Amino acid sequence: MSAPDPRLSINQATIKYSNLEEALRVTAGAGIHAIGLWREPVNEVGLDVAARMLADSGLRFSTHCRGGFFTLPDGPQRRAALDDNRRAIEETATLAAAGADGSTAVLVLVAGGLPEGDRDLIGARERVRDAIGALAPDAKAAGVTLAIEPLHPMYASDRAVVSTLGQALDIASDFDAEVVGAAVDTFHIWWDPQVLEQIARAGREGRIATYQVCDWKTPLPADVLLGRHYMGDGVIDFASLTQAVVQTGYDRDIEVEIFNADIWADAPEHVVRRTAEAFTATVSPHLR
Amino acid sequence: MSAPDPRLSINQATIKYSNLEEALRVTAGAGIHAIGLWREPVNEVGLDVAARMLADSGLRFSTHCRGGFFTLPDGPQRRAALDDNRRAIEETATLAAAGADGSTAVLVLVAGGLPEGDRDLIGARERVRDAIGALAPDAKAAGVTLAIEPLHPMYASDRAVVSTLGQALDIASDFDAEVVGAAVDTFHIWWDPQVLEQIARAGREGRIATYQVCDWKTPLPADVLLGRHYMGDGVIDFASLTQAVVQTGYDRDIEVEIFNADIWADAPEHVVRRTAEAFTATVSPHLR
Numbered sequence: 001m002s003a004p005d006p007r008l009s010i011n012q013a014t015i016k017y018s019n020l021e022e023a024l025r026v027t028a029g030a031g032i033h034a035i036g037l038w039r040e041p042v043n044e045v046g047l048d049v050a051a052r053m054l055a056d057s058g059l060r061f062s063t064h065c066r067g068g069f070f071t072l073p074d075g076p077q078r079r080a081a082l083d084d085n086r087r088a089i090e091e092t093a094t095l096a097a098a099g100a101d102g103s104t105a106v107l108v109l110v111a112g113g114l115p116e117g118d119r120d121l122i123g124a125r126e127r128v129r130d131a132i133g134a135l136a137p138d139a140k141a142a143g144v145t146l147a148i149e150p151l152h153p154m155y156a157s158d159r160a161v162v163s164t165l166g167q168a169l170d171i172a173s174d175f176d177a178e179v180v181g182a183a184v185d186t187f188h189i190w191w192d193p194q195v196l197e198q199i200a201r202a203g204r205e206g207r208i209a210t211y212q213v214c215d216w217k218t219p220l221p222a223d224v225l226l227g228r229h230y231m232g233d234g235v236i237d238f239a240s241l242t243q244a245v246v247q248t249g250y251d252r253d254i255e256v257e258i259f260n261a262d263i264w265a266d267a268p269e270h271v272v273r274r275t276a277e278a279f280t281a282t283v284s285p286h287l288r
Numbered sequence: 289m290s291a292p293d294p295r296l297s298i299n300q301a302t303i304k305y306s307n308l309e310e311a312l313r314v315t316a317g318a319g320i321h322a323i324g325l326w327r328e329p330v331n332e333v334g335l336d337v338a339a340r341m342l343a344d345s346g347l348r349f350s351t352h353c354r355g356g357f358f359t360l361p362d363g364p365q366r367r368a369a370l371d372d373n374r375r376a377i378e379e380t381a382t383l384a385a386a387g388a389d390g391s392t393a394v395l396v397l398v399a400g401g402l403p404e405g406d407r408d409l410i411g412a413r414e415r416v417r418d419a420i421g422a423l424a425p426d427a428k429a430a431g432v433t434l435a436i437e438p439l440h441p442m443y444a445s446d447r448a449v450v451s452t453l454g455q456a457l458d459i460a461s462d463f464d465a466e467v468v469g470a471a472v473d474t475f476h477i478w479w480d481p482q483v484l485e486q487i488a489r490a491g492r493e494g495r496i497a498t499y500q501v502c503d504w505k506t507p508l509p510a511d512v513l514l515g516r517h518y519m520g521d522g523v524i525d526f527a528s529l530t531q532a533v534v535q536t537g538y539d540r541d542i543e544v545e546i547f548n549a550d551i552w553a554d555a556p557e558h559v560v561r562r563t564a565e566a567f568t569a570t571v572s573p574h575l576r
Contacts, residue, residue: 119525125481154442156479157523158506167481191444193413193455218446222510235445237407 004276005284009034009062011212011257012041014275015268020045022268024057030272034060034102034253036210037095039088047091051098061099062253063147063183063210064092068109070131071124071161082131085109086138093142104252105144106209108183110151113158124161129171132180140179147209148172149183152191154224165189165198172207181209184245185257187216187228190236196244203248211245212255213238213283221261228258230274231282242286254283292564293572297322297350299500299545300329302563303556308333310556312345318560322348322390322541324498325383327376335379339386349387350541351435351471351498352380356397358419359412359449370419373397374426381430392540393432394497396471398439401446412449417459420468428467435497436460437471440479442512453477453486460495469497472533473545475504475516478524484532491536499533500543501526501571509549516546518562519570530574542571 010027012018012035018026020041027035035057042050042064054061067088072078088107096105111128114121132146139146148168151160162168168182182202189195202208215234220227231238256275263271298315300306300323306314308329315323323345330338330352342349355376360366376395384393399416402409420434427434436456439448450456456470470490477483490496503522508515519526544563551559 114523119523121479121523121525122528152442153440153479154508154512157504163479164481170481191409191441191451193452193458216445220442220508220512224442224508224512235402235407235409237409240410 002280004030004032005279005287006033007252007254007287008032008276008279009036009060009253009255010272010275011036011063011065011255012038013065014256014258014263015271016264018268020050020053024053024059026268026272028057028059030269030276032059032272032276033100034062036063036065036255036257037061038065039091042091042095047094051094054095055098058100060101060253061095061103062255063104063106063108064088064095066108066110067146069112071112071127072115073127082134085131085135089135089138089142089144092144096144102252105142106147107139107144108147108149108210110149111160111162113155113161121156121161128162129174132171132175136175136179140176145178145209146180147183148180149185150188152188164192164194165202166194169198169202169205169207173205177206181207183210183212184208185212186236186238186241187214190216190241196240199241199244200248203245203250208245208248208250210255211250212257213279214256214258226259226261228260230258230263230278231256232278238282239286242283246287290568292318292320293567293575294321295540295542295575296320296564296567297324297348297541297543298560298563299324299351299353299543300326301353302544302546302551303559304552306556308338308341312341312347314556314560316345316347318557318564320347320560320564321388322350324351324353324543324545325349326353327379330379330383335382339382342383343386346388348389348541349383349391350543351392351394351396352376352383354396354398355434357400359400359415360403361415370422373419373423377423377426377430377432380432384432390540393430394435395427395432396435396437396498398437399448399450401443401449409444409449416450417462420459420463424463424467428464433466433497434468435471436468437473438476440476452480452482453490454482457486457490457493457495461493465494469495471498471500472496473500474524474526474529475502478504478529484528487529487532488536491533491538496533496536496538498543499538500545501567502544502546514547514549516548518546518551518566519544520566526570527574530571534575
């Protein structure tokens with residue numbers, strides 16, 4: 001196998017059952033240059049230790065996953081969620097500083113769904129905007145970019161009321177581009193009739209905080225959260241989407257984040273190798 | 289129980305296992321004034337017999353379900369699909385003429401998914417536009433309105449490449465409004481950040497060919513086609529959506545179309561009664 005693409009980053013969720021030590025070792029061991037981390041495995045060892053482990057790995061740090069979940073109305077739970085997001089911002093800054101040159105301080109935000117018993121989608125979306133407003137000064141002070149991630153509309157009720165890239169950009173437009181951007185994830189937005197124009201807009205507005213790739217295939221599994229696939233195994237056209245992102249001037253790491261029970265059950269060394277091969281076949285040709 | 293709302297129409301798919309005779313009898317027997325039919329049970333008895341049965345029932349005819357499935361590239365299969373749509377147009381005209389006063393000749397179109405092995409979503413969407421262009425003269429001659437139905441984006445790959453109301457309206461805009469409109473179905477579009485403005489646009493452009501309601505709830509069932517629910521059992525805000533439709537001046541029948549294995553397993557008399565009650569509770573208050 002040829003060397004992995006130098007812009008490939010493995011999002012740790014792709015090898016979900018690896019702890020931080022294994023995730024770093026397997027990723028670096030495969031000749032990959034970058035990794036996106038999740039909060040739980042980082043906090044399992046503690047932030048300082050995690051930062052040292054990351055530095056020792058020689059890997060770049062591409063994103064921290066994840067903050068958000070702030071659609072609740074005002075009250076102790078919402079305030080606790082905001083405080084937790086502030087900790088996530090600090091983690092992001094610390095890890096980005098510990099990663100190799102070219103690391104980026106990007107915190108991915110998943111908006112959260114409708115609160116139990118609530119049908120006011122517009123109100124929930126407004127609370128997302130308000131929460132980002134509350135966090136923006138902290139992010140700015142820490143040098144962290146908040147990446148609003150639009151999730152596929154099938155998650156709109158129970159996971160993320162931000163459903164399109166255009167909507168994420170509308171929310172982001174209230175804030176400085178270096179503080180609030182959007183996550184462009186093929187799985188979530190490939191179906192959108194406006195996807196190419198919204199990617200171009202995101203580029204013009206300087207808002208592409210991260211580009212993430214994986215594939216869509218049906219039938220969906222019983223747990224629709226786990227319906228992601230290696231690039232090339234589904235129907236997404238990585239050529240047009242990647243070219244659209246490249247044309248904006250986006251030149252940073254590209255993450256692969258796959259939630260899939262079969263892939264999680266596989267050996268992480270094999271998953272990382274397979275991911276690198278899929279990336280080389282489907283994404284790399286469009287990066288020139 | 290009070291009398292069903294006079295604008296409620298039972299889409300036959302809600303009582304999927306009823307043949308035409310039973311569907312008409314149960315619907316009329318519940319004091320409901322209108323029905324939307326499906327091609328299979330109509331063709332089971334033959335169009336002439338079906339039209340006579342419909343006339344005898346005294347019910348209005350609100351839509352015929354369904355045409356479409358024309359994303360295939362040119363070839364015998366595509367031509368067969370277009371011919372089949374032409375038959376569906378004739379059926380729609382015949383049934384609308386047989387239904388009670390206030391019947392509407394509306395044929396619902398489901399676009400179809402990506403052809404096997406195809407990743408060119410934009411091309412598939414263009415073929416939908418082309419197919420509607422091929423059918424529009426037939427529809428016009430028959431006095432039938434083709435209702436492009438945007439389906440939820442989770443069906444974009446395997447069932448309908450038309451995913452938003454805005455996209456359906458963009459396609460429809462090439463044609464006369466009385467010939468090509470859109471189906472506004474709450475289940476498919478409730479999540480869309482642009483839904484209220486696109487409903488208003490559909491009204492302005494005279495394109496609301498049918499308004500259909502049912503609810504969204506998670507977790508989705510293993511077969512995500514069957515995740516529809518009685519209004520009120522899920523998270524959709526029927527107030528804002530129905531008010532938006534009413535404000536356009538839409539004053540025709542409103543269909544309930546529910547795909548749900550548990551509801552299908554229930555007695556059709558009970559399903560129809562329960563549907564009428566749910567409609568009165570969630571939709572009727574917003575029709576004044």
